[in-house]
Amino acid sequence: MQLRASHILVETEQQAQQLLEQIRAGADFAEVARQTSRCPSSRNGGDLGQFPLGAMVSEFERAVVDNAVGSLVGPVRTQFGYHVIHRTA
DSSP: OEEEEEEEEESOHHHHHHHHHHHHTTOOHHHHHHHHOOSGGGGGTTEEEEEETTSSOHHHHHHHHTSOTTOEEEEEEETTEEEEEEEOO
C-alpha cells in the first residue's frame, strides 16, 4: 500500500492548531508549509511524496491511514514535533 501526504512540522501544539485553522479558513496549505514548517519538505510545500506502510513514525502513519484522501489532520504529535497533515493519496 502506497500513501501520499504533505505536512507542516512545528514545535508546539498551539502553533499546529493555529496553522490548521488558517488552512481550514482558506489559506493555501503549500504556501503555509513553505513559510512555517521546519521540515526540509517545506521547500516542496510540505509534500512528502509517496511512501509505503512502515516508512513513517507510527503516530504520523496512523493519522494518514485513518483519514480519507483530502483530509486535514492535526495536531499530531511525534518525536519530531507537531504536524498538520494533508492526506493527498
